[in-house]
Each structure stands twice: as structure tokens, then as C-alpha cells.
Amino acid sequence: MKKLVTIVLVLFTVCLNAQTNTDLLKHYEAYYKQMKLQGDVQGIVNAMTHLNVLQPSQARKDTLAYIYMSENQYRQAINTIGFEKNAADSDIALEVKAVSLKALKRPELAIGHFQEMFNRKPNAYLAYDLAELNMTVQNNTEIEKHINYGLANATDDMKKAFFETQQPYEVPLKSAFMYLNALNTFNKDRKNNIDAAVDILDAALKTAPNFNLIQLTKTELLRQKQALQAQEEQTKN
Template sequence: MKRIMMLAALAMVFQIGAQSNTELIKHFEAYNKQMRAQGDVQGMINAMTHLNILVPSEARKDTLAYIYMSEGQYMQALNTIGIDPKVDDSDIALEVKAMSLKAVKQPERALVHFNEMFKRNPSPALAYELAELNLQLQKLDEALTHINYGLANATPEMKHAYYEQQQPYQVELKSAFMYLKALQLFQKDRKNNIDAAVDILDDTLKASPNFNLVNLTKNEILRQKQMMQAQEAQPKQ
């Protein structure tokens, strides 16, 4: 009899716990819905974190990480879903890992995820990211492959934003690829490819006169050319 009473008491505890858990899930689902309606991002993060503890879900975890990334909280995004590539990574998870790793200055690791994104859904925008990362890592042949893809597939309505000025600005994505092509050429041979790189930069400015970064880069390349010429002109000891 005593044993039966103990089992009955345990069953009641589990039932109360299940009811309590269900009520909590309903509460945080309603809370999340209200936070979305109010545009309260931190509230959405709190609600989804609680829901993910109560009812773990890869899709919800990916969405939570995406919200962190969108708010510029890159380490929180990576802590939520990790940094390692997984065969079953969703498209959202791939984007979060790629963009967040790039933002925290981990280009080699970011490149892995960008490559996978490009395999799944190739696009000029992704080709630009890959070209830029490969240039950073001095993988010049790989960079050129993506630059050529971008030049062949970018359309006039596609744009790329730059932020080196106080006021951000956009240029045609094709102009952005032309800029990267000049950089790739210059990095391949910093002594003999200067004039060819400057010619590409001049063509880029004709296509996009507001491309301030091209002017800055061109001036720096010409400055380096002057320095080399001055060194070569010095009499040998």
C-alpha cells in the first residue's frame, strides 16, 4: 500500500511538472510574439533563449544566432551555434557562422562557410565575399576565380556598400569586382603590375566616380611607385 501511494505521489509531481512546463512554453511563445510586435529585439532574444531551454530546437537556435548577428553581437551568435562546419548546417547557420567569423577577424574559418554557401547557392554577392577573403589570405588564384565569376555575372542593379567614409555609399557590384581585380593584380607583383593595376582603377572610377576607396587605393599605389623609383635612382654604394 505504501509503495502504491509513493508511486501515485510521483505521478502527480510529474503531471504538475508537465503542466507547469506547458504553461511556461505558452507564456514565452506569447511573450516572443509580443516582443516581435513591439520590435523589442532583446525581448525576442530572452524569449527564444527560454524556449530553447524548455523545447530545444535547431531551427530556433539558428534563428536566435541570426538575431544576435543582425544586432552586431557576433560572439554571442557564434557561442549559440558554434564555429565548426556541420554537414546538416541550415542555410541560416552557414550565414551566421560565415558573417560572424569574418566580423571577428577569423577569415580562414569564415572562408570554409562561405565556400559551402557558394556551393549551395552561387551568387555574385557571395563571390565578392570569397574574393575579398582570399585576397586577405593571399590566395590570389582563388580570389581571381571569384572575381572573374563576379565580373561575368554581376548585373547593373546589384550594388555593394562601403563604409570607409562617415557617410556610407554604394557602387555597382561590377565596379567593386573591378577594384578587387586591381588589388589582385597588384598583390601578385607589387613591382611590375603597378601601372596595370592603376589602369583598372581608372576604369573603375569612370564607371563609378563616387568610389572613394578606389581613389585612396590608387594614391597609395602611386605613392609606393614613387618610393621604389626614388630608391632605384639612388647611387649604388
């Protein structure tokens, strides 16, 4: 008799817990929909977190991480889904890891995720990110490969935004690749390639006269050229 009572109590507890979880899931699903309607990002995060605790799924985790990334909360995004490379990662997870690690200034980790995104769906924008990141870690072979891809595949309607001025501005993506090409040319030989880099910058300015960063870079390169010439004159004398 005691054994029977124990079994009944266990079954009752299991059923009660199942019912409670079902009710909570319905509640947070409704709460999630309402927060989306209201545009309440923190409410969406809270709802998704509860749903993932009650009924864990990779899709929910990816979505939560994407919301964090969209709100510039990059560390929280990485803490949610990790930073490791995983061949089974969804496109969303890949984007979250790539963008978040880049924003957290971890180019050596971000490159692998951007490369996998590029392998799945190659495009000029991803090539720009890869060229820029590889320039940070001084991987010359990869820099040139992605710059060449971008110069060949960037179309006239593609734009790249820059934010070094108080008023952000856009330039043609191909002009942005020309800028990277000038930097890469200069970095190969900082003494003898100044003129070649400046020529590339001048060509880019013809397609993007508002490209402020090029003007700044050109001014600095010409300053360095004058300094080198002055040193050479002093050495001769």
C-alpha cells in the first residue's frame, strides 16, 4: 500500500511540474509576442531568456544572442553562444560571433567566422571585413586576396559608411577597397611605396570626392615622404 501511495505521489508531482512548465511556456510566449509588439527590447530579452531556460533550444539561444548584438551588447552576445568555431553554426550564430568579436577587438577570433560566412555566401561586403581584419593581423596574402575580390565584385550601388567625422558619410564600396589597397601597398614598403599609395588614393578620390579618410591619409603619407627626403638630405650633407 505504501509503495502504491509513493508511486501515485511521484506521478502527481511529475504531472504537476509538466503542467506548470506548460503554463509558464504559454505565458512567456505570450509575453514575448507582446514585448515585440511594444518594441521593448529588454522585455524581449527577458522573455527569450525565460523561454530558453524552460525549453532550451539552439534557435532560441541564437535569437537571444542576435538581439544582444543588435543592441551593441557584444559581450553578452558572445557569453550567450560562445566564440568557438562550429561547423553546425546557423547563419545567425556565425554573424553574431563574427560581428561581436570584431567589435570586441578580437580580430584573430573574428576572422574565422567571417571566413565561414564568406565561404557560405561570398559577397563584397564580407570581403571588405576580411581584408580589414587581416590587415590588423598583418596577413598579407589574405589581405590581397580579399581586396582583389572586392575590386572585382563591388558594384556601383554598393556603399560603405565611415564615421571618423562628426557627420557620418558614405562612399562607393569600390572606393573603400581602393583605400585599403593603398594602405596595403604602403605597408609593403613604407619607404619606397609612398608615391604608389598616393596614386591609388588620388584615383579613389576621383570616384569619391567626399572621402575624408583618404584626404587625411594622403596628407600623412606626403608628410612622411617629406620627412624621409629631409633625412636623406641631411645624410648627404
